Amino acid sequence: EAQVTQNPRYLITVTGKKLTVTCSQNMNHEYMSWYRQDPGLGLRQIYYSMNVEVTDKGDVPEGYKVSRKEKRNFPLILESPSPNQTSLYFCASSSSNEQFFGPGTRLTVL
Amino acid sequence: AQKVTQAQTEISVVEKEDVTLDCVYETRDTTYYLFWYKQPPSGELVFLIRRNSFDEQNEISGRYSWNFQKSTSSFNFTITASQVVDSAVYFCALSDLPSTGANNLFFGTGTRLTVIP
Numbered sequence: 001e002a003q004v005t006q007n008p009r010y011l012i013t014v015t016g017k018k019l020t021v022t023c024s025q026n027m028n029h030e031y032m033s034w035y036r037q038d039p040g041l042g043l044r045q046i047y048y049s050m051n052v053e054v055t056d057k058g059d060v061p062e063g064y065k066v067s068r069k070e071k072r073n074f075p076l077i078l079e080s081p082s083p084n085q086t087s088l089y090f091c092a093s094s095s096s097n098e099q100f101f102g103p104g105t106r107l108t109v110l
Numbered sequence: 111a112q113k114v115t116q117a118q119t120e121i122s123v124v125e126k127e128d129v130t131l132d133c134v135y136e137t138r139d140t141t142y143y144l145f146w147y148k149q150p151p152s153g154e155l156v157f158l159i160r161r162n163s164f165d166e167q168n169e170i171s172g173r174y175s176w177n178f179q180k181s182t183s184s185f186n187f188t189i190t191a192s193q194v195v196d197s198a199v200y201f202c203a204l205s206d207l208p209s210t211g212a213n214n215l216f217f218g219t220g221t222r223l224t225v226i227p
Contacts, residue, residue, distance in 0.1 A: 042114075042217040043215070099215070101147075
């Protein structure tokens with residue numbers, strides 16, 4: 001079954017404690033991206049990757065890092081989380097014909 | 111720059127009524143894709159439709175229909191005979207297509223639809 005998986009699905013953490021949200025896809029897609037969803041703002045792209053070792057900033061990259069060492073994985077790293085990064089995060093994987101979203105990770109930073 | 115506007119923040123209808131969700135977009139690209147996604151209370155994003163900029167034919171899928179008009183830069187979504195299960199947040203999105211053809215989506219702010227039994 002074609003899918004994008006994210007872990008964890010829910011996370012409560014404290015300011016400054018580094019965390020990683022994993023994302024994995026099984027469709028051999030080259031293109032992956034991360035979005036955050038906030039009330040009244042819709043979804044905004046954080047980072048994207050067009051292939052292994054190729055990443056670039058989206059619209060709201062501040063405070064985030066990503067890496068793409070393997071085609072299937074695209075982790076999102078928050079080196080020093082802050083309360084304004086409390087949000088719902090979606091990983092996405094796409095080809096030219098289709099786009100799949102992961103189930104979402106709800107992050108709360110206290 | 112790409113932009114998607116969903117002016118309706120919240121809509122409430124009584125079950126079995128028809129409802130139209132508006133979407134207006136801006137882009138300088140001549141080739142682009144438009145999407146609608148549904149986000150039910152459980153939170154996942156459910157793909158509903160993708161339409162490319164060269165295909166202005168309206169589309170119908172069961173109780174759902176979409177009206178794409180390039181002249182007004184709109185891609186409106188109508189639910190006929192609404193049901194309680196249609197209650198969700200609906201997002202319209204525009205795809206930026208770089209040369210690789212991959213999708214970089216620009217989302218509207220969403221419309222929350224509540225269908226009252």
